[in-house]
Amino acid sequence: MMEMPNRVTPQEGSAGMYYPHPVELNSSELELLALMEKDSREYPRDHVLAPAGAEADRLFMLKKGWACAMRTLADGQRQVLDVFLPGQIMGLREMSFSTNLSEFRTLTPVVVSSFPRQQLSEMFATSPRLATLFFMMAAREQSVLIERIVSIGRRTAAARLAHFIVEMRMRLGKSCREFEMPLNQTVIGDALGLTSVHVSRTFTLLKQMKLVERHSGCIRIRDLDRLVEFAGFDRDYLNGNPSWPNEMTAVSITATRH
Amino acid sequence: MMEMPNRVTPQEGSAGMYYPHPVELNSSELELLALMEKDSREYPRDHVLAPAGAEADRLFMLKKGWACAMRTLADGQRQVLDVFLPGQIMGLREMSFSTNLSEFRTLTPVVVSSFPRQQLSEMFATSPRLATLFFMMAAREQSVLIERIVSIGRRTAAARLAHFIVEMRMRLGKSCREFEMPLNQTVIGDALGLTSVHVSRTFTLLKQMKLVERHSGCIRIRDLDRLVEFAGFDRDYLNGNPSWPNEMTAVSITATRH
DNA sequence: CGTGGGGTTGATTCTTATCAATTCGGGTGG
DNA sequence: CCACCCGAATTGATAAGAATCAACCCCACG
Numbered sequence: 001m002m003e004m005p006n007r008v009t010p011q012e013g014s015a016g017m018y019y020p021h022p023v024e025l026n027s028s029e030l031e032l033l034a035l036m037e038k039d040s041r042e043y044p045r046d047h048v049l050a051p052a053g054a055e056a057d058r059l060f061m062l063k064k065g066w067a068c069a070m071r072t073l074a075d076g077q078r079q080v081l082d083v084f085l086p087g088q089i090m091g092l093r094e095m096s097f098s099t100n101l102s103e104f105r106t107l108t109p110v111v112v113s114s115f116p117r118q119q120l121s122e123m124f125a126t127s128p129r130l131a132t133l134f135f136m137m138a139a140r141e142q143s144v145l146i147e148r149i150v151s152i153g154r155r156t157a158a159a160r161l162a163h164f165i166v167e168m169r170m171r172l173g174k175s176c177r178e179f180e181m182p183l184n185q186t187v188i189g190d191a192l193g194l195t196s197v198h199v200s201r202t203f204t205l206l207k208q209m210k211l212v213e214r215h216s217g218c219i220r221i222r223d224l225d226r227l228v229e230f231a232g233f234d235r236d237y238l239n240g241n242p243s244w245p246n247e248m249t250a251v252s253i254t255a256t257r258h
Numbered sequence: 259m260m261e262m263p264n265r266v267t268p269q270e271g272s273a274g275m276y277y278p279h280p281v282e283l284n285s286s287e288l289e290l291l292a293l294m295e296k297d298s299r300e301y302p303r304d305h306v307l308a309p310a311g312a313e314a315d316r317l318f319m320l321k322k323g324w325a326c327a328m329r330t331l332a333d334g335q336r337q338v339l340d341v342f343l344p345g346q347i348m349g350l351r352e353m354s355f356s357t358n359l360s361e362f363r364t365l366t367p368v369v370v371s372s373f374p375r376q377q378l379s380e381m382f383a384t385s386p387r388l389a390t391l392f393f394m395m396a397a398r399e400q401s402v403l404i405e406r407i408v409s410i411g412r413r414t415a416a417a418r419l420a421h422f423i424v425e426m427r428m429r430l431g432k433s434c435r436e437f438e439m440p441l442n443q444t445v446i447g448d449a450l451g452l453t454s455v456h457v458s459r460t461f462t463l464l465k466q467m468k469l470v471e472r473h474s475g476c477i478r479i480r481d482l483d484r485l486v487e488f489a490g491f492d493r494d495y496l497n498g499n500p501s502w503p504n505e506m507t508a509v510s511i512t513a514t515r516h
Numbered sequence: 517c518g519t520g521g522g523g524t525t526g527a528t529t530c531t532t533a534t535c536a537a538t539t540c541g542g543g544t545g546g
Numbered sequence: 547c548c549a550c551c552c553g554a555a556t557t558g559a560t561a562a563g564a565a566t567c568a569a570c571c572c573c574a575c576g
Contacts, residue, residue, distance in 0.1 A: 124386050
């Protein structure tokens with residue numbers, strides 16, 4: 001098998017920008033990655049891909065659409081833990097557990113491929129670079145999680161929401177002022193530890209402040225600089241690390257398909 | 259170099275139980291791990307090992323004592339992101355960034371060894387099992403983070419505190435009712451998104467409920483079952499995953515030294 | 517033309533923060 | 547051994563922020 005390096009670059013308009021650095025993979029590595037995408041299926045909006053507590057024997061790769069991981073408490077309250085965008089793998093943290101720590105649920109109609117966790121273990125065993133890739137992805141997820149902890153723990157509702165919007169824009173790789181965010185206010189609230197009622201009031205506040213507006217799933221940012229400032233957003237918490245050996249760093253898996 | 263497997267088991271009374279599954283490492287792998295512990299130093303309580311935003315060129319392995327990662331906001335508010343126990347590595351998530359996302363600070367006098375991040379990359383390149391080990395550690399950290407998000411986002415102050423205590427007891431590998439938790443109420447509050455004043459009130463509440471007491475850095479659990487119930491604690495979120503290939507799963511690194 | 521999901525608004529309550537005063541407790545120096 | 551000191555903890559009064567409950571609107575869709 002030829003070892004021709006295969007330069008991979010982020011895909012325009014996809015989650016590619018979320019992991020912004022190109023990575024060189026040889027053909028056998030690409031083959032392994034391709035395995036992950038064999039069993040590809042469509043699911044409707046609000047579909048449970050895997051319930052919490054179920055055996056975590058498969059991982060999911062999100063190819064199109066949005067999904068999330070969420071927990072439901074005994075009293076029915078919900079907390080959204082991750083919002084997944086195209087190119088992300090759902091279930092990485094469950095690799096060190098036997099059952100799902102949360103429910104995986106679609107937020108829009110999606111295209112998802114699923115693969116057995118065994119396949120990920122094999123990649124670790126056969127390709128250090130793929131191992132590195134997945135480790136980096138997990139590290140990125142951690143950075144999103146700690147930023148959410150700061151938000152929920154220490155920021156007001158308005159700053160939380162502002163921060164969430166800036167984070168989403170950045171993860172989507174958008175450089176424009178308007179983008180789709182197909183989450184209703186209940187989901188946003190569940191991600192930010194707020195009620196949907198308070199999310200509504202907070203959006204009207206941000207609108208009065210001329211920072212952002214929202215119309216049916218679409219976010220328009222009216223003053224990005226002030227929004228970033230107001231959110232207390234750390235501009236480089238989602239940027240990559242150029243000093244990783246061989247320029248290798250986490251990259252959207254979907255990017256490898258183009 | 260011989261490939262004699264070297265069975266490693268958790269160390270009594272250390273963070274070993276936090277990563278409860280034994281792992282087989284050969285001598286060259288053990289040698290690589292030993293490199294991480296060469297440069298070992300002591301630091302006093304409340305010492306900044308690395309400031310937020312600084313170049314993340316080194317990682318730290320905590321051998322004795324407690325430490326944390328924390329963020330300080332523009333208005334001076336703080337949020338503790340991780341509480342590190344002996345055997346944990348500080349800086350794993352920074353592997354995908356060039357700078358520290360948070361400050362690393364000691365909570366007690368500690369013994370810490372530091373090593374260049376390059377060393378971790380090399381381990382990834384040379385040993386798939388070590389790569390797996392570190393990946394598992396990152397996954398464990400994620401599970402602690404999402405549990406904290408659920409706490410801060412959706413639980414009352416009392417349930418948050420109860421949950422935190424149960425989590426600490428479990429991570430410390432304690433099976434008894436009394437253990438050391440050398441965190442003052444300000445630090446606890448900063449971890450749980452509360453003020454120190456409210457932590458104080460909440461402790462007196464838990465004491466009135468006959469669930470826990472706290473005297474100068476020592477926690478005494480008076481009714482574990484009710485505490486777990488009250489906290490909404492998920493009993494297996496810190497348990498390991500026995501189905502990982504070769505029984506290999508994350509294990510406290512310190513455990514390999516005994 | 518109902519119907520239902522999503523969103524908005526108002527009134528009220530609840531939880532936690534804030535501010536300020538006081539106490540506790542362990543260590544130090546006289 | 548005692549007086550003092552300082553960080554940590556407690557307590558009380560009040561304020562702020564978000565939740566809750568309830569009513570109502572909007573509108574896409576069968």
